[in-house]
Amino acid sequence: xxxxxxxxxxxxxxxxxxxxxxxxxxxxxxxxxxxxxxxxxxxxxxxxxxxxxxxxxxxxxxxxxxxxxxxxxxxxxxxxxxxxx
Numbered sequence: 001x002x003x004x005x006x007x008x009x010x011x012x013x014x015x016x017x018x019x020x021x022x023x024x025x026x027x028x029x030x031x032x033x034x035x036x037x038x039x040x041x042x043x044x045x046x047x048x049x050x051x052x053x054x055x056x057x058x059x060x061x062x063x064x065x066x067x068x069x070x071x072x073x074x075x076x077x078x079x080x081x082x083x084x085x
Contacts, residue, residue, distance in 0.1 A: 001043060 002020030005013050017028045020043060023036045
């Protein structure tokens with residue numbers, strides 16, 4: 001909870017920092033802006049809403065992405081969703 005990042009052109013998530021943790025927490029980079037403070041008051045589980053935009057077994061991809069059970073090298077491939085809780 002609280003991860004801030006960018007969804008890449010390839011559908012990955014590039015983590016930047018966590019808005020709920022202090023600037024000196026090991027997960028946060030050292031180069032956060034001067035005066036950075038975590039979100040206050042902290043988020044509560046009741047502050048978070050989940051929405052289902054897609055049906056089970058659906059996927060979102062650009063035209064350059066193929067859906068397959070095995071990767072091009074023959075190994076099993078998968079997409080890992082970002083946890084919502």
